[in-house]
Amino acid sequence: QSALTQPASVSGSPGQSITISCTGTSSDVGSYNLVSWYQQHPGKAPKLMIYEGSKRPSGVSNRFSGSKSGNTASLTISGLQAEDEADYYCCSYAGSRWVFGGGTKLTVL
């Protein structure tokens, strides 16, 4: 049950766009359109930002978008804001189990 692969860190300036990749296998990301993304600020619980690969829960800014191609999912944040600085985790359903990525620390410069 290996973790999904995410870059350890990404950075961008306010107003810019960044993309975080999440690479899995044909047993998880590649088999299900059920990738979700979570934002976690220090000392806080994770918050759902994207589900089913590209859908946003009510209340989540449309600056957040998701996509998937093959075994790789991506989270794009446009118009970066200071409050976007956080850790981001991808997660894929994998048939009666879930697997998370190792997390990506986003720094807003």
Next chain:
Amino acid sequence: EVQLVESGGGLVQPGGSLRLSCAASGFTFSSYWMSWVRQAPGKGLEWVANIKQDGSEKYYVDSVKGRFTISRDNAKNSLYLQMNSLRAEDTAVYYCARVGATNQFDYWGQGTLVTVSS
């Protein structure tokens, strides 16, 4: 408003046991799969276990199989995690999470810290 409140964490010696609880409110608890997700200090998230609405199906990450047991009491709107034979590597914040209709973790509790150390 959906609320999930964990309790039961603390310091326990290796080989010991602990029972975590999660009190749910603000939604029809018996209608949802529920999960436990943990996060070791300074590390990423790890799915631990989940349980079907009526408790008839339970799934676990390999590292806790045979040691942890997930359960629920729908009459009390509560989720539990019985943890036995605890190891140092089980040290983590344990989050209770609701599983949404398409297998996303749509609501999370604030977490409870479990420390396994002598």
